[in-house]
Amino acid sequence: MRWFVLALLSLGLLIDFADKSIMGFAADPIMKEFHLTYSEWGIAGGAAFWLFSIVGVIGAALSDKVGTKKMLGFMIFFWSILQLGAFAVTGLSVLVLYRALLGAGEGPFTPTAMSHIEKWFAPESRGLAASIFINGSNVGSLVGAPVLVTMIVHFGWRIAFASLGILGFVVFIAWIFCPEKPKFKGLQTELGEDKDFPRKKFIWSEFYPILLSPACIFTLLIGFSSMWLTVWSAVWMPNYFTSVIHLTPEGMGWAVSAIGVIMIIVSTLISYFSDRMFAKNQDFRKSRVMVTGSSMVxxxxxxSSLVLAHSELWAIIVFGFGIGLSQLAFIMLPQIMIRLLPERAGLMASIVTSFMNIAGIIGPMMTGFALQSAGHNVTLGFDHSILFIAAGLVLFGLLFSLFVDPDKKMRHLEPAIVKDSSLN
Structure with missing residues (x-):
């Protein structure tokens, strides 16, 4: 059952990511249909993240009360209905509103799903489980790219959106029959207990020191940089291949699929490597933090090498390996945040994912402005946007590796948790 649950969550994330990818695949026809400039397209591309972060925190925190299964089911149902609304889009303003509402429906999905995975998998296997879940987005690139591009070319981008809504309803029906959590004992929490953490009233004075700690701050910043790359790849990478590499729409679709293959292999291998390290030495910092930070650097x-060589093969290799390594942030950062405050798993996971999604709001717009300011030299505009992303990953990857150590927080918490458990 745990693998069936994980498969449905991965399929849900596939739909979530494919929904964002369509915007990139359909960039040229949408811009032509509504006569959009690069700046306007950047606004439309980032609209899905306007409410994403706010609703992400609220929804994931609410899942701690109502249950992750109910929250996940509601989100899948909600965005499936909205995806059918693509036929009502008639211009830029409606497109922006449509994307913003979709973002609100999808915002809490990843943190809530990560919290749900914590219920089904033991600590030493969560990295691989999270990697499989996150790879739902990569499979969306692998399988979805040529399929969606073909649908867009032959049937229009609205039909492509609606097809995702239909697939979402199929996932929703299957999700109804899944239990909330395993019906057997033995899955341990990060502290090695066989039961849930004792629930207690939320106290702000105890929470904000965690929020302001170096472990939290640099976790948020490296997540922000990783998400900037992810959103750039969804909104602008297809246009990069058609404008800079000069591929046809069909060629672009197959290039994105090739990138998806490399991404899946790389992210799975690096996650498995991290899991094996943790199983061997039980050192969270070495196996999770250092591996993640090094991958970002x-x-x-x-x-950064892309600004020196604008070839199709090299771009596929770089994006495949680079984005594949950066996926480790989506796998490990929620685990790091949950480790800082385990009894508020949904809230902590939502904080990092929601902060990451701020990059989704400003990233596409800044890239649009960079391309607009570059004038006819589109290649230069893309090069500047890539260098900006690269600089952020290197800088925050180094700071993350140097200053993040969740084990210090856990060692501090252990006496209090043991005392609280004995009282219960």
């Missing part, structure tokens, strides 16, 4: 360095 490597991603930034190889991305």
């Amino acid at each position: 490597v991603t930034g360095l190889i991305l």
Whole structure:
């Protein structure tokens, strides 16, 4: 059952990510249909993230009360209905509103799903489980790119959106029959207990020191940089391949699929490597923090090479390896945040994912402005946007590796948790 639950969550994330990817795949026809400039397209591309972060925190925190299964089911149902509303889009303002509402429906999905995965998988296997879940988005690139591009070319982008809504309803029906959590004992929490953390009233004075700690701050910043790359790849990468590499729409679709293959292999292998390290030494900092931070630095360095070589093969290799390594942030950062305050798993996971999604709001717009200011030299505008992403990944990857150590927080918490458990 745990693998069936994980498969449905991965399929849900596939739909979530494919919904964002369509905007990139359909960039040219939408811009032509509504006569949009690069700046306007950047606004439309980032609209899905306007409410994403706010609703993400509220929804994921609410899942701690109502249950992750109910919250996940509601989101899948909600966005499936909205995706059918693509036929009502008639211009830029309606497109922006439509994307903003979709973002609100999808906002809490990833943190809530990560919290749900914590119920079904033991600590030493959560990295692989989270990797499989996150790879739902990569499969969306692998399988969805040529399929969606073909649908857009032959049937229009509205039909492509509606097809995702239909698939969402199928997932929703299957989700109804899944239990909230396992009906067997033995899955341990991060502290090695066989039961849930004792629930207690939320106290702001105890929470804000965690929020202002170096572990939290640099976790949020590296997540922000990673998300900037992810959103750039969804909104602008297809246009990069058609405008800079000069591929046809069909060629672009297959290039994105090739990137998806590399991404899945790289992210799965690096997650498995992190899991094996943790199983062997039980050192959270070495196996989770250092592996993640190093991956972000490597991603930034190889991305910067794109400004020196604008070839199709090299771009596929760099994006495949770079984005694949950066996916580790989506896998590990929620675990790091949950480790800082385990009894508020949904809230902590939502904080990092929602902060990451701020990059989704401003990233597409800044790229649009960079392209607009570059005038006819579109290649220069894209190069500047890539270098900006690379610099952020290297800088925050180094700071993350140097200053994040959740084990210090856990060692501080252990006496209090043991005392609180004995009282219960």
